[in-house]
Amino acid sequence: MKGRAVYIGLGFMILLVLAPLALVFAQEAPVSAAVEYRDIPGIGSRNLIWIIAQQHLLLAGFVLGVPIFAWVCEIVGVRSKDPRYDKLAKEFTKLLTSAYATTALFGGILLFMLIGLYPKLMNYLTDIFFPSFIFYCVLFLLETVTLYLYWYGWDAMQGRKKGLHLFLGFLLNVFAFFIMIVPNSWATFQASPVVIGEGTMWARAWAATWNPTWWPVNIHRLIANVVLGGFICGAYAGLRYLMAPNQEERVHYDWMGYVGNFIGVFGMLPLPFAGYWLMREVYQYNQQMGITLMGGFLSWLFILQAMLIGILFLGANYYFWLGIMYRIPGSEPKYRRPILIMLVILLICLGVWMTPHSLVASLEEARKMGGTHHPLLGVFGVMSAKMTVANLMILVTFMSFIMYWRAGKQETAGWAKAARLGMGAILGLAAVVVVVLGVWGYFVPAITRINYFSTTQVLVVLFVLLTVTPLTGLLMKSAKTTTEMVWGVMPPRAGYALVLNAIMVILLMSLMGYARSSSRVHWHIYGVMQDTSPYAYSPALGYAAALMSLNTFLFCLLVAFIFWVASLGGGKGDVSLKAIPDEKMRLKTAVPPSTVPAAGLHRQ
Amino acid sequence: MTETQLLQTIGLSVLGLGGALLLFVKARFMRVVAFVAMILGAFSLVSLSIPQLASMPPVMEKFDVASIKDKKDLAGLGQKIFFGKGQCALCHTIGSSEGRCPDLKGVGAKLTRQFIYESLAQPQAYVYMDYQHEGRAKFFPAKMPYINKMPIGLNNNEILAVIAFLQSMSGEEVTVELSEIEAPQDRLMVVGDKAAGQKVFQSLCAKCHSIGGEKGNLVPVLAKQSDAAIRQKILSEPKPGARNHQGLEKLPVREFDDLQAYLRDVKATAKPL
Numbered sequence: 001m002k003g004r005a006v007y008i009g010l011g012f013m014i015l016l017v018l019a020p021l022a023l024v025f026a027q028e029a030p031v032s033a034a035v036e037y038r039d040i041p042g043i044g045s046r047n048l049i050w051i052i053a054q055q056h057l058l059l060a061g062f063v064l065g066v067p068i069f070a071w072v073c074e075i076v077g078v079r080s081k082d083p084r085y086d087k088l089a090k091e092f093t094k095l096l097t098s099a100y101a102t103t104a105l106f107g108g109i110l111l112f113m114l115i116g117l118y119p120k121l122m123n124y125l126t127d128i129f130f131p132s133f134i135f136y137c138v139l140f141l142l143e144t145v146t147l148y149l150y151w152y153g154w155d156a157m158q159g160r161k162k163g164l165h166l167f168l169g170f171l172l173n174v175f176a177f178f179i180m181i182v183p184n185s186w187a188t189f190q191a192s193p194v195v196i197g198e199g200t201m202w203a204r205a206w207a208a209t210w211n212p213t214w215w216p217v218n219i220h221r222l223i224a225n226v227v228l229g230g231f232i233c234g235a236y237a238g239l240r241y242l243m244a245p246n247q248e249e250r251v252h253y254d255w256m257g258y259v260g261n262f263i264g265v266f267g268m269l270p271l272p273f274a275g276y277w278l279m280r281e282v283y284q285y286n287q288q289m290g291i292t293l294m295g296g297f298l299s300w301l302f303i304l305q306a307m308l309i310g311i312l313f314l315g316a317n318y319y320f321w322l323g324i325m326y327r328i329p330g331s332e333p334k335y336r337r338p339i340l341i342m343l344v345i346l347l348i349c350l351g352v353w354m355t356p357h358s359l360v361a362s363l364e365e366a367r368k369m370g371g372t373h374h375p376l377l378g379v380f381g382v383m384s385a386k387m388t389v390a391n392l393m394i395l396v397t398f399m400s401f402i403m404y405w406r407a408g409k410q411e412t413a414g415w416a417k418a419a420r421l422g423m424g425a426i427l428g429l430a431a432v433v434v435v436v437l438g439v440w441g442y443f444v445p446a447i448t449r450i451n452y453f454s455t456t457q458v459l460v461v462l463f464v465l466l467t468v469t470p471l472t473g474l475l476m477k478s479a480k481t482t483t484e485m486v487w488g489v490m491p492p493r494a495g496y497a498l499v500l501n502a503i504m505v506i507l508l509m510s511l512m513g514y515a516r517s518s519s520r521v522h523w524h525i526y527g528v529m530q531d532t533s534p535y536a537y538s539p540a541l542g543y544a545a546a547l548m549s550l551n552t553f554l555f556c557l558l559v560a561f562i563f564w565v566a567s568l569g570g571g572k573g574d575v576s577l578k579a580i581p582d583e584k585m586r587l588k589t590a591v592p593p594s595t596v597p598a599a600g601l602h603r604q
Numbered sequence: 605m606t607e608t609q610l611l612q613t614i615g616l617s618v619l620g621l622g623g624a625l626l627l628f629v630k631a632r633f634m635r636v637v638a639f640v641a642m643i644l645g646a647f648s649l650v651s652l653s654i655p656q657l658a659s660m661p662p663v664m665e666k667f668d669v670a671s672i673k674d675k676k677d678l679a680g681l682g683q684k685i686f687f688g689k690g691q692c693a694l695c696h697t698i699g700s701s702e703g704r705c706p707d708l709k710g711v712g713a714k715l716t717r718q719f720i721y722e723s724l725a726q727p728q729a730y731v732y733m734d735y736q737h738e739g740r741a742k743f744f745p746a747k748m749p750y751i752n753k754m755p756i757g758l759n760n761n762e763i764l765a766v767i768a769f770l771q772s773m774s775g776e777e778v779t780v781e782l783s784e785i786e787a788p789q790d791r792l793m794v795v796g797d798k799a800a801g802q803k804v805f806q807s808l809c810a811k812c813h814s815i816g817g818e819k820g821n822l823v824p825v826l827a828k829q830s831d832a833a834i835r836q837k838i839l840s841e842p843k844p845g846a847r848n849h850q851g852l853e854k855l856p857v858r859e860f861d862d863l864q865a866y867l868r869d870v871k872a873t874a875k876p877l
Contacts, residue, residue, distance in 0.1 A: 242632045288691065288749060297657040304651055496639055503643050522661035527753075531661070538659040545651030546611045549644035556640055560633075 036120040037533040045117040046535035047547065052113055054510055054551040055558065056106035058228070061221070061509065062559075063103045064176045065229025066096040069263045071169035078162060088256060090154055092233060097151045098566035102558065104140070118533075121524045129186055131205040136182045143175040180225070181218045185209035188217050190525045191516065192285045212285040216278035223274050227267035228509065231502040234260025236563055238498030241490070251488035257498050258323065264501060265316045265401060269394050269465060272309075273458050280450070282519070289526065293519045294383075300541055301515050303356050306386070308511065310350035312504040313393050317346060319497045320400040326494075327485050328408040335403065342396050349389035349396075357381035379442075387454050388438025391461045395431055398465060402472055408483035411475050419475055423468050430464045433457070506555060510548035612652050619645035662689050667761050669785060675768060675778040678785065682769030685762050690751065692766070698773065705748070712767075712774030718858065720767050724751040724758075726860075761785055796858070801866025804859050815870055826871040834867055 039045045070092035077085030115122050126133070150168045157165035185208070192213040199207070237257035244250040283290035292298060321339045325332050379385065402423075413419070434457050441449040518538040520526045530536075539547075605613075618641050625638030672678050686692045695705040711720070727748035751758050758766070768780045805813075813820040826834065838860070 239633070239636055242636065286749070287695075291695065292659075297659045300654045300657075303654065307650065308647075496636070499636055499639060500643065503640055507644075507647060518659065521659055527757075536661045540608075540656035540658045541654060542608055542611055542648070542652035542656050543658075546615070546648045549615075549648045553640065553644055 034120075038117050038119075039534070040117070044535065045113075045533070049110070049113055049117060050547060051551055051554070052106060052110045054513065054548075055555055056103065056110050057513065058506060058509060058551075058555045059099055059103040059106055059558075060180075061225045061228045062232055063096060063099050064180050065225030065227070066092050066099075066233065067169065067172050067176050068226055069230060070096065071166070071173055073259070074166060074169060078166065084255070088259060091256070093151055093154070094566055095233065095236065095563060097147065098562045099559070100144075100147060102562055118524075121529065124525070124529055125186060125189075128189070128208045129205050131202050132182055132185065132209060136179070139175055139179050139182065143172065143179055146172045146175060177222070180221060181214075184217050184221060185211070185214055187516075188213045191289070191520055192282070193525050193528050213278065213281050216274070216281045220271070220274040220278050223267050223271050224509065227264050227271060228505050230260050230263030230265075230267060231498075231505045232260075232559065234264055234498040235502035236260070236559075238495035239560075241498075242492055242495040247488055254487045254490055254494075257490075257495070261316060261319050261498060261501065262401075264505070265320075265397060268312070268316065269398060270462070272390055272394065273462065276454070276458065286526070289519050292521060293515060297538070298515055298518055299357065301511065303354055304541065304545070305508065305511055305515075306350070306353035308504050308508045309390075310346075310353060310393070312501055312508070313397055314346055314350070315497050315501040315504060317342065317397055317400045319494060319501070320404045322490060322494045322497065324404055324407050326490050327487065328483050329486060330483060331407050335407065338403065342400060345396050346393060349393045352380045352389045353386050353393075355380040355385075382442070383446075384438050384441030384449055384453075387441070387457055388434055391434045391457050392431065394461055395427065395434070395464065398468070399427065402468060405472060405476065406479075408481060408485060409476060409479040410482045411479045413475060413478045416475055419471055423471055426464055426467060430460050433460050503552060503556070506552045507548060510551055511545075514544050514548065608652055608656055612649060615645045615648035615652065617645075618642075619649065662691070667759070667765070669761075672782060672785060675772070675780070675782065678765050678780060678782065679768045679772035679778060682762075682765035682767070683773075685758065685766050686769055689756070690758055690762070690766055691756055708770065710774045712771035712776045714774075717767055717771070717779050718861070720770060721763065722860075723748065724763050724766070727751070796861030796863070796865035798862070798865040798869045800859070801862035801864065801869075804863040805866055809863075822867075823870070826867060831864075831868060831871075834871075835864060838863070 037045065040048055070089045073085050073089035073092065077083065077087075077089060146168055150165070150172050153165060153168070157168075189208045189211050192211045194207060194211050234257050237253045237260055241250055241253035241257055244253055279290070279293070282293065294302070321335075324335050324339070411420070437453045437457050441453045444453065521538065522531050522536040523529065524531050538544075622638040622640075622642035622645060626635055626642070629635055629638065667681070672681065692708075697707045697709075699709040700707060715723070727750060749756060752760075752763060764780045764784060768778045771778045771780075805815075813822050815821070816823050829837070
């Protein structure tokens, strides 16, 4: 089995090596003319760039997101003195180290391809951003050195030197953050360029960097990277859980999957707010660009986005619910009803979110309806309804999380009853406010809804998150464990749920990348440099979705390959391998967590 | 087989293959691969089932002066620009109140030619929230872009053609003369009184500029710039906090035209003030 895997791996490598040879067929430009574009017959230059850029971006998202929570895990390990967190942080970093080189490799390939296929654009961008190119190279050097020290010094810097190791982790994140925001400035400049006046090359680069969508994209990507990293680690754990040869390994990967899902959900909750801010900035920068996104040919894309986010919310909640049912024995009768209610709310919200503004209807159907707007469903197709259900879904997911947190525990604090009532009131009131503002939003001008109502909805939900979480944390500190949490007993579908969540996030990133790029329509740099290549058009969603699916599949294979290679390097030393051959036995055996009674990131 | 049908066939095949693998293969890794393939196949199929709209680059209407025989031709070309390169129909409607911006039905009859020109080239100067002056002004969230600047960037001839279309579709007489269109690309509408423009210059510009004087002599600057560039420079929005051209964006269109007529005359004769 292992030998076959090696052959498959080698085949994949050969494919990777041979693929670029196709570039020798790249069309040559006439000698006399200044070359603006080169093309590759068959695949096309745009598609090639699309695939490479997508792989690079997804890998980069993972590589920049993982250090954040690996470092946080390490801190939790130091503070709680629980060695499992340190081991988990190390395992996260192992994945990061393996993926880092591949990310840089794809970055290099992307750069060479861009220079070769889009020389006009690259000349222009180099002219403006050359200083930040240098800065970027320096950052990369610093990041690489820090990562090597952080990873290879892990065991050497235990004990008294742990503080230094934590500082390296901090530095790693600082450099990673700058590595993310520097290229963001290049991409956001293309979407929202500012006038570049005279000045030194540093002044010009800085002026171009500080463009209107730079910070919204920075924040949005920072959070999204954490989400991507969390869910991919979750999927990795899910896969390892499904393939685990013994109970000990299953316990470990069940727990790791839980932590990955927790991190993903934790980041996912504020992500829509960051997206909302970005869209506001896009509208403020250029009305037309906003219209192209939300009301133009890309409007259907947001229905797909709703579908993917909805499934992601369902998947994340489903995993929480499975955790309550399986990891906390005897909890099923107590939580079955609330889970059912939450499922119904989520499904209704998903239905509303996915309702398009104008339906796909034949002429005859449209006549019968009195237009493309359905008399009843049309009401759900507008932003007021969608903002409302998005906020409600966040609240429901948050409730799932709180429910999971509190399951199998009994509060002992004297003020517990009052706190529970207070939290219930906050949640209930928030839901009412969100719905009332959503309905009211139909009767006010759009600008009032956008500026005041939607913002208030967002603030109310954030208020719930920021008040209920610490309150529950305080309650749980003195709570008594009534039912021990049991790890390693989740059914296989939990592993598949983790994989599903990761696929949804990858597809979402691909989809919204396409949206961001297509919002520039036929411009390389919006309003400044027109795309005059044969690929100046934005392809239809079906074609784009097929390419996104291909990209996602390639990325998954690539990540699986990288992680598999990483596992060859003695990675299994982390967990002992005592094979239990009987699968039924494996799934039924319940092993309590190794060191602390109620394991879980939030219980520390 | 169309591209969509081909992709649908591939999506269905992937979905089916994934399903078969899940049913018959026991190896966990392959089962997960099949599961992923099924999700991606289903996603592609859903995406292919919704309206397939590609966004093509706008067809640039070639402004062939020779093809314009009369004002009807000019208005026809303006109509194409209105719905094409000008991207006006993205926000404005003609005869429907569902647009994001004011409905333009009858606008050619309600507004003067100068007002329309200013609304296009200097949209934030004196555009009313709602040009129908009855009752409370309706608020429109969309902000009118500078139509003579990028990304739309209509040139003067194209703007005049759009004005001709707006007048024509409102049942008004087209006041844009063909002779204005035949003017060189660089030249803009020659409207305005140069004598009145000189007064505008003295009251507003002479604080910083002069014609042939020591301080801020504009003669060499004007000599190097095209009419369109001069117009653009004056119309440019001042940077926040800068003193340059502050208040000029509020200059009434008539006075602006007068000022431009004066500057054009200065450029031609380079006479000192």
